[in-house]
Amino acid sequence: MRALESALRTRIAGEVDFGTGARALYATDASNYRQVPVGVVLPRTTEDVLEAVRACREHGVAILPRGAGTSLAGQGCNVALVMDMSRHLRNVLSVDPDRKIARVQPGVVLDDLQRAVKPHGLIYGPDPATHAWCTLGGMIGNNSCGVHSVVAGVTADVVEDLDVLTADGLRLRVGRTAAEDFDTVSREPGRRGDVYRRLRELSDRHADEIRARYPRIPRRVSVTSWMRFSRSTSSTSRARWSDPKARASPCWKRPCG
Numbered sequence: 215m216r217a218l219e220s221a222l223r224t225r226i227a228g229e230v231d232f233g234t235g236a237r238a239l240y241a242t243d244a245s246n247y248r249q250v251p252v253g254v255v256l257p258r259t260t261e262d263v264l265e266a267v268r269a270c271r272e273h274g275v276a277i278l279p280r281g282a283g284t285s286l287a288g289q290g291c292n293v294a295l296v297m298d299m300s301r302h303l304r305n306v307l308s309v310d311p312d313r314k315i316a317r318v319q320p321g322v323v324l325d326d327l328q329r330a331v332k333p334h335g336l337i338y339g340p341d342p343a344t345h346a347w348c349t350l351g352g353m354i355g356n357n358s359c360g361v362h363s364v365v366a367g368v369t370a371d372v373v374e375d376l377d378v379l380t381a382d383g384l385r386l387r388v389g390r391t392a393a394e395d396f397d398t399v400s401r402e403p404g405r406r407g408d409v410y411r412r413l414r415e416l417s418d419r420h421a422d423e424i425r426a427r428y429p430r431i432p433r434r435v436s437v438t439s440w441m442r443f444s445r446s447t448s449s450t451s452r453a454r455w456s457d458p459k460a461r462a463s464p465c466w467k468r469p470c471g
């Protein structure tokens with residue numbers, strides 16, 4: 215791991231810590247699991263994230279992005295390079311009150327986002343009990359809920375689009391996509407088309423069975439999001455913010471848990 219550590223130290227501006235103290239600190243999340251990471255990186259910039267993922271790819275090391283580490287099922291710890299987004303990548307970049315959209319870095323804490331949108335009479339609907347610590351990146355990873363998600367929707371309902379980096383280095387902007395646009399991208403040559411095509415194939419192969427056999431619970435994470443995926447590729451509905459002044463808005467009537 216020394217080679218990876220030294221590559222990271224020369225290639226990224228953020229902090230790199232492969233010491234036993236840091237590795238012990240990041241070995242647990244809010245679950246019962248304990249997995250000692252290979253090392254810890256605190257990226258300062260998006261370029262740091264790109265570079266750290268590239269270095270891990272070159273050295274055959276797994277990656278684990280992390281926010282506040284409040285996950286309850288071990289999602290926040292692994293034998294991997296932990297990238298803690300909460301230290302430096304924690305800014306609300308912009309708020310557009312008319313469109314009810316904010317652009318944020320992945321490590322922004324939910325309460326900081328709430329403070330930024332409150333002057334506009336807005337709140338971010340999903341609010342886990344950990345709202346003073348949890349990050350938007352972690353909320354998206356977990357499809358977080360919280361008491362107000364019952365009326366405002368879960369995190370997946372209120373994400374407009376994402377700047378995504380895959381482990382193999384593909385960077386792409388993703389969001390709700392109309393079925394015909396999804397088909398167009400699926401026919402593209404290259405990695406992006408390949409990802410879209412294989413997602414659609416997986417969905418076609420398994421969605422009916424998931425739909426038939428998975429219990430009707432509104433909070434879905436990971437593979438059980440296929441139903442949402444198959445809906446989202448055929449829907450142009452937009453992500454919504456919950457506006458406390460707009461109680462007639464359909465998002466307050468949505469039955470979620």
Ligand SMILES: Cc1cc2nc3c(=O)[nH]c(=O)nc-3n(C[C@H](O)[C@H](O)[C@H](O)COP(=O)(O)OP(=O)(O)OC[C@H]3O[C@@H](n4cnc5c(N)ncnc54)[C@H](O)[C@@H]3O)c2cc1C
Pocket residue numbers: 243244278279280281282283284285286289290299320321341342343344347348349350351352353354355356357358359360361
């Ligand atoms: C006491 C307690 C109460 C809780 N109450 C609730 C609740 O009411 N509702 C609820 O939904 N949850 C709840 N949780 C679970 C958890 O707090 C939330 O899901 C929270 O939103 C997770 O945010 P985090 O920043 O801690 O994420 P983390 O635990 O750091 O990460 C969560 C997942 O997202 C991934 N991830 C993080 N950042 C990124 C990124 N930038 N890019 C890609 N992937 C990323 C991680 O790898 C991990 O898989 C609770 C947990 C505790 C301990």
